[in-house]
Amino acid sequence: MRCSEPCRGFCRWIETLPHHKKYVLRKGEYSKLPRCFKETILGEAVPGSVRQLRGPAGSHVHEFTDRWVLHRDVADAEADPLGHLLSDAPEYLVSAIAGIATALLAKQKRDGKNALLAGWSMTAFLLLLGKMGKTIGEDDRENEAKAPRLS
Structure with a gap:
């Protein structure tokens, strides 16, 4: 912008x-x-x-x-958007890919009923794990800023 x-x-x-x-x-x-x-x-x-x-x-x-x-x-x-997912929010991309792969594998094993559940479960688990890992490495404090005055 x-x-x-x-x-x-x-x-x-x-x-x-x-x-x-x-x-x-x-x-x-x-x-x-x-x-x-x-x-x-x-x-x-x-x-x-x-x-x-x-x-x-x-x-x-x-x-x-x-x-x-x-x-x-x-x-x-x-x-x-793809660059943002790769550099700023990789946990979303990784968890989505893993969830889709898990669902496809479960469906391939003729367990179509549970394929969607397995995919969603894997996505949620990896997203939570990714968020926890990101939080551990981040400084979550809000720093007071002295920005230039706006006209």
Whole structure:
């Protein structure tokens, strides 16, 4: 996504952020985000968040009543969904492929009734395992951000 000139300093600041680190922008200082941030359904729902937005430089924002929590993804989910799955959310891709493979194998063994259940079970198990592994390696703290003021 391209950014309009009035908020270019804010967008340049986003480009300097490391990937996957969370930053908090208090709504007292940032009552709204620039127009280049668009609401999206792509992404995980975060408990307590009101909605999600995506913006320039792979930015992904969860809106809460009192704050915005922003992080940068390596690949933009809307512009490059496969790249996003591979680099930012591989647990979804791996669990889906494993679930499909499990269902196909179960069906091949003439257990068609339980094939779908086996596939869903494998998908859920691997997704949960992937999420746990990702959580262990992530710094989940929200860091207070000092972003450039918006015009």
